[in-house]
Amino acid sequence: xxxxxxxxxxxxxxxxxxxxxxxxxYDEKGIRENIKALKEAFAWxxxxxxxxxVKATPNPFLIGILREYGCxxxxxxxxxxxxxxxxxxxxxxxxxxxxxxxxxEFVYADRLGAIINLDDISHIDCLEKAIGKIPEVISCRYNxxxxxxxxxxxxxxxxxxxYGMTTDQMxxxxxxxKEKGAxxxxxxxxxxxxxxxxxxxxxxxKVLFELAVRLKKETGVHIGFINLSGGIGIPYRxxxxxxxxxxxxxxxxxxxxxxxxxxGMGDVAIYTELGRFMxxxxxxxxxxxxxxxxxxxxxxxxxxxxxxxxxxxxYGAYHHITVMGKEEEPCTCKYDVTGSLCExxxxxxxxxxxxxVETGDFLxxxxxxxxxxxxGYNYNGKLKxxxxxxxxxxxxxxIRRAExxxxxxxTLDLFPIGEKLCKK
Ligand SMILES: *Cc1c(COP(=O)(O)O)cnc(C)c1O
Numbered sequence: 001x002x003x004x005x006x007x008x009x010x011x012x013x014x015x016x017x018x019x020x021x022x023x024x025x026y027d028e029k030g031i032r033e034n035i036k037a038l039k040e041a042f043a044w045x046x047x048x049x050x051x052x053x054v055k056a057t058p059n060p061f062l063i064g065i066l067r068e069y070g071c072x073x074x075x076x077x078x079x080x081x082x083x084x085x086x087x088x089x090x091x092x093x094x095x096x097x098x099x100x101x102x103x104x105e106f107v108y109a110d111r112l113g114a115i116i117n118l119d120d121i122s123h124i125d126c127l128e129k130a131i132g133k134i135p136e137v138i139s140c141r142y143n144x145x146x147x148x149x150x151x152x153x154x155x156x157x158x159x160x161x162x163y164g165m166t167t168d169q170m171x172x173x174x175x176x177x178k179e180k181g182a183x184x185x186x187x188x189x190x191x192x193x194x195x196x197x198x199x200x201x202x203x204x205x206k207v208l209f210e211l212a213v214r215l216k217k218e219t220g221v222h223i224g225f226i227n228l229s230g231g232i233g234i235p236y237r238x239x240x241x242x243x244x245x246x247x248x249x250x251x252x253x254x255x256x257x258x259x260x261x262x263x264g265m266g267d268v269a270i271y272t273e274l275g276r277f278m279x280x281x282x283x284x285x286x287x288x289x290x291x292x293x294x295x296x297x298x299x300x301x302x303x304x305x306x307x308x309x310x311x312x313x314x315y316g317a318y319h320h321i322t323v324m325g326k327e328e329e330p331c332t333c334k335y336d337v338t339g340s341l342c343e344x345x346x347x348x349x350x351x352x353x354x355x356x357v358e359t360g361d362f363l364x365x366x367x368x369x370x371x372x373x374x375x376g377y378n379y380n381g382k383l384k385x386x387x388x389x390x391x392x393x394x395x396x397x398x399i400r401r402a403e404x405x406x407x408x409x410x411t412l413d414l415f416p417i418g419e420k421l422c423k424k
Contacts, residue, residue, distance in 0.1 A: 003238050005284060005364045006030060007390060009325040012286065012362055015388065015396055021362070022287040022304035023386040023402070024373045026062060030282040031369075032392070034245075035069045038274070041249025045256070047269025051095040053230050054080040056275025056370035057283070059387055060087050061399035066278065074230075074273040081108050090114070095227065095273060097141070097188060099163055103130040110135065117141055117188050117227070121169045124176055139186030139227065140165060140173050144207060148191045150199045156192035164189060170211065174219045184224035186271070187212055194233035194276060196240050201228055202251035205270075209259035216265065227271040228252070234280040236318050236367050243277070276370040283369025285309050285319075285385075289361045298335050300357045305339025306346045307382040309368050310375045313345040320366040321349055329355035337363070341380050373400075381408060 006027040007015070015025065035050070042048040051074035052066050060083060063073065072093035073084040084094050094114035098105060101119065103126060109116055110131040117139040118124065128134055143164025148155045158164075165173060174185060187208050192200055205228060212223045235242045252270065260268055285308055291301030311317035321337060323329075331353035339346040348365055357363075376384050383403035388396050406422040 001235070001238060001241070003320045003322065003366055004327070005322050005324070005366070006282070007284070007364070009362070011390075011394070012324055012364075015390075016286070016288075016362065018396065019386055019388050019398065020402075022285060022302070022308050023388050024308070024368055025284045025286050025396075026279070026369060026387065026389050026399070027282040027284075028065060028389055029392045031062065031065055031279065032069075034278065034282070035066055035071065037245050038249075038272075038278075039069055041245045042252070042270060042272075044249070044253045045270045046267075047225065047271075049269065049271050050278070051093075051227075051271060051273045052278055053273050053275030054083060055374060057279045057372075058083055058374050059399055061389060061397070062279065063087060074275075075109070075114070078102075078105050078108060081105070081112060081114070085112055092137070095139075095271065097139075097227075097229070097273060099141075101126070106130040115139055115186065117186065118173065119163055119165075121165050121173045121176075124173060124180070128180070134177055134180040134182050136181065136183040137186070137224070138177050138182045138184075139188050139225070140170055140177075142167075142170055142187055142189040142208065142211065144189075144191070148203075150197065150203060153197075155195055155197075155200060158191045167211070171215065171218060174215050174221050178219060178221050183222065185215070185221045186225040186227055187215070187223065188227040188229055190229035190231055190273075192231050195231055196233045196235055196243060198243055198247045198251065200231060201248045202255055204228055204231075205252045205255045206259065209255060212265065212268065213259060213263045216263070223265065223268055225269040225271050227273060229273045230275050230277075232272075232274055232277040234276055234367060236320065238320060245277075279369035280367050280371075281369060283367070283372055285365040285368040285372065287363050287365065289357050289359050289363060292357065292359055298333065300335045300337045300354075300363075302337060302339060302348070302363060304348070304365070304385070305341050305380075305382055306343070307339070307341070307376045307379060308385050309348065309365060309372050310377065311371060312348050313343070314375070319348060319368065321352060321354065322364045322366065323355050323357055324362040324364060326355040326357075326361070331355055333357070341382065343379065378403075378408060381405075383408060 099119035287304035
């Protein structure tokens with residue numbers, strides 16, 4: 001499908017008068033419509049809850065929108081817990097799905113009353129040592145190993161992933177946790193990332209539901225929830241077809257009724273921890289072409305760089321680019337679209353066919369709403385951008401200011417750079 005920005009050129013020209021490029025722009029309307037559709041898709045399940053993966057877009061204003069629809073937070077670090085606490089989120093509204101977890105993070109998660117999802121069987125001891133008990137509600141992360149595939153189509157390679165416990169370890173862990181006083185159990189698994197197929201969640205659900213039945217039968221525990229985690233993807237490429245969340249919800253329901261209900265497990269709550277699906281399509285990185293260079297290849301240099309969006313540099317990920325105002329022009333030029341880092345992988349696109357770009361053109365880089373801003377770093381001393389919310393009424397709100405040199409140097413207090421210099 002043709003990818004169209006959620007702002008027009010005219011709208012954007014007004015916005016850039018107020019906020020200098022580059023910045024991430026988020027679409028409140030899209031975020032709201034999507035969460036509503038997700039909730040409807042799983043409305044058949046009484047306990048259903050989405051825990052937004054905070055790492056995807058750790059902005060309290062955006063998470064605040066999801067909160068209105070009853071979403072919790074999925075956290076995996078101290079700072080993510082802290083952000084949740086600052087937003088007044090606690091108790092069972094936090095899922096702590098960490099791995100390689102430092103003891104003090106277990107302590108903090110427990111203090112907040114979060115549901116703790118253990119990544120490894122050895123973490124039972126770590127947790128008990130850290131907090132002096134085993135919580136009544138506990139979850140374990142599962143990794144069946146092997147390849148995760150639908151017929152011949154390999155979705156991902158759990159056997160090569162660092163996360164989760166083996167099947168045997170799940171049984172052993174549940175037994176141990178039960179003996180130590182846990183009352184309500186959860187099962188979690190994240191077996192494939194960015195799946196652009198309606199088949200992933202139903203397949204995962206079948207694996208987890210069948211495991212849940214066996215765990216219940218063999219260990220006698222009460223399974224309170226099954227967490228399908230993240231992994232529902234988005235169509236980064238125009239030729240990809242978007243997932244249909246209604247179909248996904250309905251297919252998961254069928255598996256639920258097939259596997260869980262006959263076993264008297266029709267009270268199991270379904271949880272999700274979606275990040276990319278919740279925010280990805282509703283973010284644009286807005287940047288301006290500032291240079292045109294013709295050497296062995298043709299380059300467009302923009303004022304954003306991998307600091308603002310790392311996915312292309314990190315995974316060679318495709319992000320669609322629209323040259324604003326030239327949507328209908330033929331894509332006759334082949335460009336590398338680059339940032340300014342001294343790092344040759346700082347390219348938003350390689351050999352991308354685009355309309356002829358002039359210096360001063362605004363480019364929208366699509367699908368940066370998740371794992372975009374948050375993944376950024378500060379290489380070359382480049383600063384992280386602002387985040388701006390395009391509200392439902394068409395107005396904008398600054399929801400994070402851009403970094404300043406003073407922010408960048410803030411941790412160098414042993415060698416103060418000086419306020420005066422930073423203000424230059
Ligand atoms: C990253 C992550 C998610 C979210 O993944 P998406 O691909 O953004 O949906 C959910 N749960 C855990 C444990 C994660 O690490």
